[in-house]
Amino acid sequence: MRLSLHVNGTTRAVEAEPRDTLADTLRDGAALTALHLGCEGGSCGACTVLLDGEPVRSCIVLAVTVEGREVRTLEGLAGDSVTEALKRAFHEEHALQCGYCTPGMLVTARDILRRFPGPDEAMIRRELAGQICRCTGYMGIVAAIRRVGEALQETSGAGA
Ligand code: FES
Ligand code: FES
Incomplete structure (x- = not known):
């Protein structure tokens, strides 16, 4: 399926399966590779990004659930x-x-x-x-x- 994600201030169209995590979608679909995958189970925090300004573990968030919301990765904090x-x-x-x-x-x-x-x-x-x-x-x-x-x-x- 095609998702429209608002990431780091721009809207991006990315391909994702309904089961795909936000972490995988950002890394593989949007080439935003600052976030890392460690445990892939919500325990280590390596995949932390901001969702509507709050930190979330992107390995346990489904990409389909963030359409219309503001995602910010470490790349998007450059200059902050x-x-x-x-x-x-x-x-x-x-x-x-x-x-x-x-x-x-x-x-x-x-x-x-x-x-x-x-x-x-x-x-x-x-x-x-x-x-x-x-x-x-x-x-x-x-x-x-x-x-x-x-x-x-x-x-x-x-x-x-
Ligand atoms: S990869 Fe460990 S919390 Fe997401
Ligand atoms: S895991 Fe190596 S610097 Fe933190």
Whole structure:
């Protein structure tokens, strides 16, 4: 079947079977390969994208259910100031080793900072509970998110 998906601000026509997941449809049908597939069962978070602004695990969402809704992948967050700051902080804090979890981590980290300005370590670790890093690089990941959160708080404080 032919689906019309609104992805990263543009409408795309993609071919998909009724049983196809959003993850497979984005990767195979729209060449959006930043999202990764790890567990394919909703447990690891590597496939996280935004659906109507909220993070979802695209491996357990059927593509046919998202017609008419706004999908945003990591590619679609290029240029977003918080995402770009997170990318820099991940690099500087050595928050990635193999990088397989990184796209999902970045999408989720941005969402954490959207909901909790200046989160402390405990809060970040709690909110990251659904994101699995097989390389166990959590210290750097948490440090990177914390660094960006602190910078955002300073910026918003300076403007207050
Ligand atoms: S691949 Fe989707 S949650 Fe693991
Ligand atoms: S950096 Fe390898 S899985 Fe996280």
